[in-house]
Amino acid sequence: MYAPWASWTSGYQIDSASTAALGASCVLRAGSTLLTAIALVALIFLPVLAEAPDEESAFSKIRAEDILPLDDRTENGQLDAGEKNNPLLDPEAAKFDTWEPLASEEMQLHWDLPNFSPIDCFHDIGFRHSSTHGRNIGRGIPLTHSSWSNRPYHVDWFLGGMLNSSLIRNRVQQNNDTFGGVRIGWDFDHYWGTEWRFGWSSPNIDYRSTSNNTSADNRLFITDFDLVYYPWGDSKIRPYALMGLGFTRVDFYDENDVHFGTSLLTMPYGVGLQFPMWPWLTWRLEVLNNLAFGADQVTTLANVSFTLGMEWRLGAQPSSYWPWRSSRYIW
Numbered sequence: 001m002y003a004p005w006a007s008w009t010s011g012y013q014i015d016s017a018s019t020a021a022l023g024a025s026c027v028l029r030a031g032s033t034l035l036t037a038i039a040l041v042a043l044i045f046l047p048v049l050a051e052a053p054d055e056e057s058a059f060s061k062i063r064a065e066d067i068l069p070l071d072d073r074t075e076n077g078q079l080d081a082g083e084k085n086n087p088l089l090d091p092e093a094a095k096f097d098t099w100e101p102l103a104s105e106e107m108q109l110h111w112d113l114p115n116f117s118p119i120d121c122f123h124d125i126g127f128r129h130s131s132t133h134g135r136n137i138g139r140g141i142p143l144t145h146s147s148w149s150n151r152p153y154h155v156d157w158f159l160g161g162m163l164n165s166s167l168i169r170n171r172v173q174q175n176n177d178t179f180g181g182v183r184i185g186w187d188f189d190h191y192w193g194t195e196w197r198f199g200w201s202s203p204n205i206d207y208r209s210t211s212n213n214t215s216a217d218n219r220l221f222i223t224d225f226d227l228v229y230y231p232w233g234d235s236k237i238r239p240y241a242l243m244g245l246g247f248t249r250v251d252f253y254d255e256n257d258v259h260f261g262t263s264l265l266t267m268p269y270g271v272g273l274q275f276p277m278w279p280w281l282t283w284r285l286e287v288l289n290n291l292a293f294g295a296d297q298v299t300t301l302a303n304v305s306f307t308l309g310m311e312w313r314l315g316a317q318p319s320s321y322w323p324w325r326s327s328r329y330i331w
Contacts, residue, residue: 133191140237149190152188154312156282158183158199160306161178164177171207190230191233194226195226197246198222216253222246224246240272242269242272247266250298267293283310286305286306286307290304
């Protein structure tokens with residue numbers, strides 16, 4: 001028998017089962033989402049919790065003002081044993097070694113020093129130079145509107161007498177005679193100059209042997225390069241000292257008619273005086289010992305010369321500034 005309410009009851013049962021299944025599904029989804037969220041939170045905070053110390057960190061007990069730099073802690077003795085033994089924390093490890101030269105200042109050579117000039121060697125032993133003493137030292141009428149360096153080159157002649165010594169001791173004697181020659185020079189500083197000289201003489205010679213008292217001539221030539229020192233510098237009256245090196249040539253015959261033609265190493269030295277007559281012309285007085293060292297039976301010669309000379313000064317290149325500067329001095 002068919003009941004009219006059976007279909008309604010049947011439909012109600014079906015709807016209740018569907019609703020129950022849907023509710024269970026929602027509950028499962030919500031549970032899985034919650035578990036997933038809990039798992040993510042656990043994965044994020046688990047490492048932090050694992051590394052956290054059980055007790056309060058030591059740094060939390062230190063105030064900011066108690067944290068000192070390494071240098072201050074070193075001075076105050078606050079380093080622990082590990083830090084004291086660590087070479088990287090040693091303040092001395094950051095310092096560079098002091099640079100020390102291989103040679104001390106006293107051991108350095110002149111040419112190792114800056115701005116070296118060869119004339120510095122003479123300055124070390126007491127001689128003057130324009131770089132240390134200026135143009136002059138205030139003696140001998142110092143030059144103001146002129147200078148010897150305005151005409152640093154010179155060509156001159158000289159003439160005088162020579163006192164000669166024996167050519168061969170106790171056998172061949174030279175007589176005194178005139179001595180003359182020419183010279184060229186260059187004053188490269190207010191206190192220093194250099195020169196080349198060539199001079200000649202023809203003194204008579206006497207033979208001292210008892211068997212032969214005849215006389216003959218000797219041809220004597222001298223050439224040398226000289227270094228000249230002017231101790232007063234750029235002064236009108238200019239004394240000087242001279243020393244050089246060169247050769248003396250002697251050419252003579254002895255009492256036995258044996259020919260001697262010998263060149264002797266010569267070292268002239270002496271003093272002199274210069275004073276200008278005009279800007280381009282200078283008088284010169286000089287006394288030199290022309291020391292020639294003996295060789296080939298010729299004895300050492302000490303021929304002393306007294307000469308008067310005249311220099312022709314060269315090299316002036318005055319610049320004219322007229323009409324811009326009319327009060328100019330040209331020398």
